[in-house]
Amino acid sequence: MISDRQLSILNAIVEDYVDLGQPIGSKTLIERHKLNVSPATIRNEMKQLEELRLIEKTHTSSGRSPSESGIRYYVNQLLQQTSHHRHKKMQRLRELLVENHYDISSALSEFANELSIASQYTTLVMRPNHKKDIINNIHLIRANAYLVIMVVVFTSGHVENLHLVSKVPLSSDELTNIANFVTATYNELNNQRFENELNAFVKSDFEKDFIKDMLDTIEVHFDNQSNGIYMGGKVKLIDALNESNVASIQPILQYIESNKITQLLDEMSNSSINVKIGHEIESSLSDISIVTTQYHIDDRLKGQIAVIGPTAMNYQNVIRLLNTIW
Structure with missing residues (x-):
C-alpha cells in the first residue's frame, strides 16, 4: 500500500x-x-x-x-472510482442498425470506426453469437429449379440470406410448407419431440434430407459468424508506437489477427470494464494494453468491444467512453 x-x-x-x-x-x-x-x-x-x-x-x-506494475496500480484506482459513477448510456449501435437496415456487419463495422475516432485508438468489435438470438421466421424462395434462397429473420431484426441446393425441384408450396415447419419447430431441435414431428411431417427421404441440410447450413453459418471481428483505426496502433518499440508492431498485429484475440475477448466477456496490460495479455507482448467491455443489441444478444493502444494509453478517456456504451 x-x-x-x-x-x-x-x-x-x-x-x-x-x-x-x-x-x-x-x-x-x-x-x-x-x-x-x-x-x-x-x-x-x-x-x-x-x-x-x-x-x-x-x-x-x-x-x-x-512500469507495467505502476500502470496496473493506476488503472485499478481508475476502475474502482468509475465503478461508483453512473454514466448516461448511448444507443448509437441501435441507431446504426436502423441506418443500415439491420445489416449487422455494416453496423458493427461503422461502430468500430466511430469508436476508434472517439478513443483515438484501434478498436475491435466482436460479432455477437447469434445462437443466443431467436429465429422469428424462415422463408424459402426458389431462385431456379435447384437453387433455394433461405431467408432467416431474427427477433433482433437481423436477417441472413443463405443458399441451399436441392437435389430435385421443389414447388413454391412445398418450400412454404417446409419453411413453416422448420420455423415452428426450430427451438426444439435437440429433443425427441422434434424428431417425432419431423418423421410425421416429411413425405419422403428427400424432404427429410433437405430439412437437415437447412439446419446444418444455419448451424455452420452461425459458427463461422460468431468469431467475426470488425476493426477500426488499425493505423492508429502503428502511430501510437514510438521508435523504441517499433519492432513490436509485427507480433502485435499477428496477435490481433489470430484466434488468440477471440479467445482473450471470450475470457474477458462480462458487462464491466476489463483491462489487460502488456505481459498480462501474453508473455511476448509488452507494449500494448487492451480495454474491453460488452455491448448489447438487445437483452439477449451481446458482443465484446476492445480498445487497443500502447501501455501508455489515455485510460481515463477510454474507460469513460466504454462506460457510456450499452
Whole structure:
C-alpha cells in the first residue's frame, strides 16, 4: 500500500508520461501539477515508488517512467472510482442498425470506426453469437429449379440470406410448407419431440434430407459468424508506437489477427470494464494494453468491444467512453 501523496505522484507520472511520451522528472511534476512540496520531497517519494517497482529510471534521462506494475496500480484506482459513477448510456449501435437496415456487419463495422475516432485508438468489435438470438421466421424462395434462397429473420431484426441446393425441384408450396415447419419447430431441435414431428411431417427421404441440410447450413453459418471481428483505426496502433518499440508492431498485429484475440475477448466477456496490460495479455507482448467491455443489441444478444493502444494509453478517456456504451 502506498501513501496518498505517493499515489498522487504515481498518477501524475502516468498521466504526464501518456501526454508527453517521455520520462517525467520532479521539476516537470511540480510545474504541471502545482505541487506544494519541494523538489527534494518529490525525488524522495519517487525513489520510494521506484523501490516498489511502480516506476522505472531510464539510462538516458533523470526522469522516471511508469512500469507495467505502476500502470496496473493506476488503472485499478481508475476502475474502482468509475465503478461508483453512473454514466448516461448511448444507443448509437441501435441507431446504426436502423441506418443500415439491420445489416449487422455494416453496423458493427461503422461502430468500430466511430469508436476508434472517439478513443483515438484501434478498436475491435466482436460479432455477437447469434445462437443466443431467436429465429422469428424462415422463408424459402426458389431462385431456379435447384437453387433455394433461405431467408432467416431474427427477433433482433437481423436477417441472413443463405443458399441451399436441392437435389430435385421443389414447388413454391412445398418450400412454404417446409419453411413453416422448420420455423415452428426450430427451438426444439435437440429433443425427441422434434424428431417425432419431423418423421410425421416429411413425405419422403428427400424432404427429410433437405430439412437437415437447412439446419446444418444455419448451424455452420452461425459458427463461422460468431468469431467475426470488425476493426477500426488499425493505423492508429502503428502511430501510437514510438521508435523504441517499433519492432513490436509485427507480433502485435499477428496477435490481433489470430484466434488468440477471440479467445482473450471470450475470457474477458462480462458487462464491466476489463483491462489487460502488456505481459498480462501474453508473455511476448509488452507494449500494448487492451480495454474491453460488452455491448448489447438487445437483452439477449451481446458482443465484446476492445480498445487497443500502447501501455501508455489515455485510460481515463477510454474507460469513460466504454462506460457510456450499452
